[in-house]
Amino acid sequence: MRKLAIRGLGVTYRRDAEEITALTGVDLDLEDGERLAIIGESGSGKSTLARAICGLLPAGTQIVGSIDWPSLRRAPVNGRDVGYVFQDPSASLDPVMTIGKQIAEVARTHRGATWQQSFALAEELAGRVRLPDPASILKAFPHQLSGGQKQRIAIAAAIAGKPGLLIADEATSALDTIVQAEIMALVKQLVAEDGMSLLFISHDIALASQIADRIAVFRDGRLIEVGPAESLLTAPRTPYTRLLLDAHLGLDTTKPWHSGGGAASARAGPP
Amino acid sequence: MIAVHRFLRSPEGLAGAGLLLIFAILALSAPFFFPRDPLSIAGPALIGPFQDWSLPLGTDRLGRDVLAGILHGARTSLTVGIAAAAAAIAFGAIVGTLAGFAGGLMDEALMRITEAFQTVPGFLLALAFVSVVGPSLAAVVIAIALAAWTGPARVARAEVLSIRERDYVASARVAGMHPLAIAFREVLPNALPPVLALSSVIVAQAILIEAALSFLGLGDPNRVTWGGMIAEGRAVLRSAPYLSIFPGIALVLTVLGVYLAGEATVEASAVRKGIA
Amino acid sequence: MSRHLLSVTDLAKRFSRGGHTLAALEGVSLSIDRGETLALVGPSGSGKSTLGRAILRLLQPDAGSISFEGRDLLTLRGRELRKTRSRLQMVFQDPHAAFNPRATVARVIGDPLRIHGVVSRRDRSSAIAALLERVGLSPKLQSRSIHEISGGQRQRVAIARAIATKPSLIVLDEAVSALDVSIRRDILTLLADLQRRENIGYLFISHDLGAVRAVAHRVAIMDAGKIVETGRAEDVIAAPQSATGKALVAAAPRLLHYAPTEEAR
DSSP, rough: EEEEEEEEEEEEEEEEEEEEEEEEEEEEETTTOOOOEEETTTSHHHHHHHHHHHTTTTTTTTEEEEEEEEEEEOOOOOOTTTTEOOOOOHHOOTTTTTTHHHHHHHHHHHOOOOOOHHOOOOOOHHHHTTTTTTHHHTSSOOGGHHHHHHHHHHHHHHHEEEESSSEEEETEEEEEEEEHHHHHHHHHHHHHHOOOOOEEEESOHHHHHHHSSSEEEEETTEEEEEHHHHHHHOOOSSSSHHHHHOOOSSSSSSSOSSSSSSHHHHOOOOO | HHHHHHHHHHHHHHHHHHHHHHHHHHHHHHHHHOOOOOSSSSSSTTTTTTTTBTTTTTEEEEEEEEHHHHHHHHHHHHHHHHHHHHHHHHHHHHHHHHHHHHHHHHHHHHHHHHHHHHOOOOHHHHHHHHHHHOOHHHHHHHHHHHHHSSHHHHHHHHHHHTTTHHHHHHHHTTOOOOOOHHHIIIIHHHHHHHHTTTTHHHHHHHHHHHHHHHHHSSSTTOOOOHHHHHHHHHHHHOOOOOHHHHHHHHHHHHHHHHEEEEEEEEHHHHHHOOOO | OOOEEEEEEEEEEEEEEETTTEEEEEEEEEETTTTTTEEEETTTTTSSHHHHHHTTTTSSSSEEEEHHHHHHHHGGOHHHHHGGGGGGGEOOOOOTTTTTOOOBBBHHHHHHHHHTTSSSSSGHHHHHHHHHHHHTTOOOGSBBBGGGSEEEHHHHHHHHHHHHOOOEEEEEEEETSSOOOOHHHHHHHHHHHHHHHHHHEEEESSSSSHHHHHHSSEEEEETTTEEEEEEEEEHHHHHHHHHHHHHHHHHHHOTTTOOOOTTOO
């Protein structure tokens, strides 16, 4: 079954009497249980796409085209149908509410549970996102936690309403690589366990390659290439995708790409 | 530009700006319409308003033209209000910036002084200053600034405390900039907007303190002031209440205009920030 | 000791927050030579940024010594310290936060030229233009506000500001982490090129081993305020010895299914 069908989507912001086109003519589908990565650099429109799906665009934004949810007979509800994980975990958590209450509130709103059931569920979720000692961490406030812990909480809150679609919008960009790897593994596992669809939004094509079934590449508000991860990564059709792949600096690329610094000149030693 | 747009679309802003514009025009045109000294005698004493059309608002006990007094009084009120507010904000911003940026002992000392000033009611301070120095326009301006600088100082300090931790301040230090240059070139200009948001309140307050000082006879004796006119009319309040009422209305409308325009300005720029 | 461009010995710094103290740096020692890039790698909160800021005298360490160009950096005060800053520069992570929001490009690059009297006032504009060209930007950008240029351009302006006084050491604190991948590569190439031409030493602070592998000669791995491993970049990345080093290598994102093109090889 198809989860999402986006047709001819265009988004134009108004800022200070100026019109800024963030997306133009986007056609994209997402299947049930599919993991789709949206890759792009700043200004590509990738976050605008995610916000458009959740109806999070600022008032006064012009939207053309359609975003349909074929499996839903009603308008989608954030929290129940979509869970959203933002880049900055401290910005998405309420600083004066305990962690437990924030997760429980989502569960109570969208699952119709009592407070007691919701708190029990919050504890279960805290365990699922692998927070140590869930019972005591639920009584803590966001500022008492590290960045990685806060992002785990944000994920727990995002999945508390049992949404069919999880959107991770640069969810690991503010974290260091070690924590990033842990969060990636966690998202992968939760999506598999709950059979959620995943929209994974990132600037990092290597990260996307580790989690996505399909990859869509955006540039300047347009979808320029979409395809199964393996074929897009091994045989990209556009020069831009090729550029993104070549720009990846990993430990796995055959050799550092410039001759100046790096391992090559280290052998000679500094003068 | 968009902030100006928003300002012009808010009814309060338009009303406030309109009032201020009217009083500014009155103040500027005073020497043109009434080239004679407004303190000189223009006709018989105690002519009521709207009786003699060469003296539309009538005359006071000494036969001075009330309309000329109100127009010239607008000059004094606006001059004192703006000058005192400018002095208070400039001094307060400098003290607040030094305290916030230097930190440590300097901060402690400056903030204790600020608190000392705050514990004395502003009007009493102004009153005491003018009665010691003697009434003159400059003395009144300084006295009011003395009563009003603590607010801007505290706001500026709070803002500077957050700005001094920003990377661009670190970057200025790395560039080898002198600490005073950092404080006044890098930090102060960015700390100013919330301080300037206080200006309408301070201008309005300054106009009222000036009127009160003049009412008590501590204004510049060589200038017409609304406070002085109200005080003059007090003696004949029953027989000629208009002598106090007209300058009173002028005072209320000016202060109202300053408040409304100030509020609308702050709101228009705040909305702009919210969007960006 | 003094034959190194920079030697840090037994540096310590504690922060006290809410009653308990936190050791941000504990017995940290390292050295950098002229023309060498030392990468400082570690998870967030490991103390690597604190170390960078201590070397720049942006915060005062509790103990230890820093020798730079043969002089004891920690004893310098006031005027003398400001003079030394022309030799010791920094590029910040967020090119948006590192500039006064009211500044123009010309002011950002002109400040160090003016402060250290590098060129006369008359020649300043042409010196700024030359610096902009050095970092691959058009001299026409001079009059632009720092707001109006892109993130990548801003980081180039930051580099132009850093090299304006011909420093011998630049601390690059996550200097490429906030940039788009296609721009990051160009900035790293620019940095390597400047190093080759002017023999500048870099302290390259990063959590990204991929970028480190591309530019660093040596690597120091930090965790919980201590340096837990040092060595030649390729050796450490190929066979990390410390637990933190192993975790960092394991966590570096790998591009799956990818066969690089001939040019990229």
